[in-house]
Amino acid sequence: MEPFVTLSIENNVGYIVFFHPSRNAMPSGILTLLAQTITEAGQNETIQVIVLKSGGDRTFCAGASFNEVIAIEDETMGKAFFSGFANVINAMRQCPKLIIGRVQGKTVGGGVGLAAATDYCMATKYASIRLSELSIGIGPFVIEPVVSRKIGTTAMSQMTLDAETFFSADFAKDKGLYAEVFETIEALDEAVKVFAERLAGYNPEALKAMKSVFWKDTAHWDVLLDERAKMSGKLVLSAFTKNTLKRFR
Template sequence: MNEYNVTMHKGGAIATIEFSSIYGNSMPLGLLKELKDTIHKAASDIDVNVIVLQSTGRNFCNGAYINELFTLDNEASGKAFFKGFANLINEMRKCSKLIIGRVHAKSVGGGVGLIAACDYAIALEGADIKLSELGLGIGPFVIGPAVARKIGESAFSQIAIDSTMWRNGDWARKKGLYAELHPNEESMNESVLRLAHTLAHSNVKAMAEMKKMFWQGTDNWDQLLDERAAISGKLIVSEYAKAKINAIKLKQLEKSN
């Protein structure tokens, strides 16, 4: 069984990209790289007009893979890991195709950043969110610009500071992270398909220009997110963060026994 999986299915000018991992949909560096490359492939395909990003499993995305964080032993390896999130967000930002996020369940940390990097997110009730980074001894530095761009600096600071509190889907919708929140999966799927088919038959050049407009003012993100990855990389190898991550691993081990 693969530890993680990324697939792309094309149909009617719609590219559906689906990811999953055996770690509760948390993301090791390999998954981040493969997802980035798959989005780039879809963006470069002249037969694709719109991208749908989704996952399978109990959670939409659990953020960074804790066990891999624990193996990081110097600032360079720490930065390299968080560059995975930086590169993925920047790929989504630069992608000329509009990206619809289908969010069927909860997201933590980097998963919230992934949703924020989508151009339009359609979610299911119960798709709660939390930024847990401070509880690990770091902070949501890399994903911060994407999340703050969607929900505003004030709301971003609230969820970044209170890292243990879940915000429900309605909170996320009202703040602008979700464009839509649906009561059941059937309704959510219908809306995703409706919008995807509409965009599949829309003017590709117009959508590309719209996306440039939506992301105006982010041209410095290649450098900015690289700098943020360095901050996270330095903090994650600190003794404080190592102790926090080890405590989480021990709790996970106790639950499994």
Template sequence: MGSQNKTGSLQTTIHNAVATVQFGHPASNSFPRDLLNRLTAEINFLSTNSDVSIIILQSEGEKVFCSGASFDELLEVQNEEQGTEFFSGFAHLINAMRNCSKLIIARVQGKAVGGGVGIIAACDYVLATPESAVKLSELAIGIGPFVIEPAVSRKIGKSAMTQMTLEAHEWKSADWALQNKLFSAVHTANELDNAVEAFAQKLSSYNPEALTEMKKIIWEGTELWESLLIDRAAITGKLVLSDFTKNALLQFKK
């Protein structure tokens, strides 16, 4: 199934019990709220699909995996309610990925910023390329990575998350991401697809019930995220209204 419109594209193909979900958006694979909602719904749908045992999450193009929230939509936020609602989109997606009964493999072919890093952190296994630098730039635009922080900290620890967050202008290399366990493996761009395919096929040959039980164990202790991530969305929703953020977003757009 696939859908394409001005808010981006989303396509799913299923082959040998592996569902490949590909998202894309003309603005560096950023996420307007509508695309976030569609991806969340797709993850929830695949969670109950008995023909699928593994999900591959990937994006269009070569240079950028995901650049996070849509700046255009951030600039349109008029009040706290709208702000909370917008950032709840990432909360719902991360919770859907966490609650999904299928293991999720990320194919990261390029850079990831902000919410894009959160999505990577919410995957169960991540294959990337040497070009896949990562950055949490939120403080530079007057907000913070509040919604995605639990997912990022769970993967790389509070210390590395703090470093990434405070060094908001600095890219962290794929090697740094691998050493800090955000990435599971790094392959050249030419080898990435074969590596992702081979790993997904290997996993899909295992007992689906064992994979589902393993998924539950991997995410043990995160049950509070259901409400925590929404609370965090409210913090960001408030900050995004600040003059600091409005000005910073306009500067970034230029």
């Protein structure tokens, strides 16, 4: 299948679906389209609540495109690449509509950032999480603010330093990343639908005001995440990282 980002509307709920055949690892073009789609959904008066989900029934998001990481040749390319998830997170933060996350499977790196940037996230028991960046010589700098905001610095540090471990969905729920964990995708989808449509029936002005309260003190993130993308863009050119990436090529 070809990669895609789609938006559909049902009962005043906007369903945004992203997909890439490589375990939903996200190239720059798909990340740009995803950020644009989130912005457009936020401006659509028919939509009261947004659900963010990925296609397929296994990995929610494997992070950024590995092929693009390998192809980075200078700091400008590096910063542009790592700005991909930064732009999506900022689009989610600035969106006036509440965003519900639907995480059906494993999520790595930037995918953990997407889950953390939702306002309410539901998952299956298969939705383990991992921050693998340090193991290849960079770090989860771009997503750190949103992940730390959701699960706290202690849990963020634990995941970052234990970079080769998948942490369970129960761990993610215990730390506050997931609100609920379900046995099956079918149970997850039913719960997401019921919850989203219930929220969509509430006062839209109250929902918008609540969103702004949830994201207070983050107005500086446009600059912060840009700086973090620059950090990652520089580190990815280091001899350590280049040598590590060659082993995966």
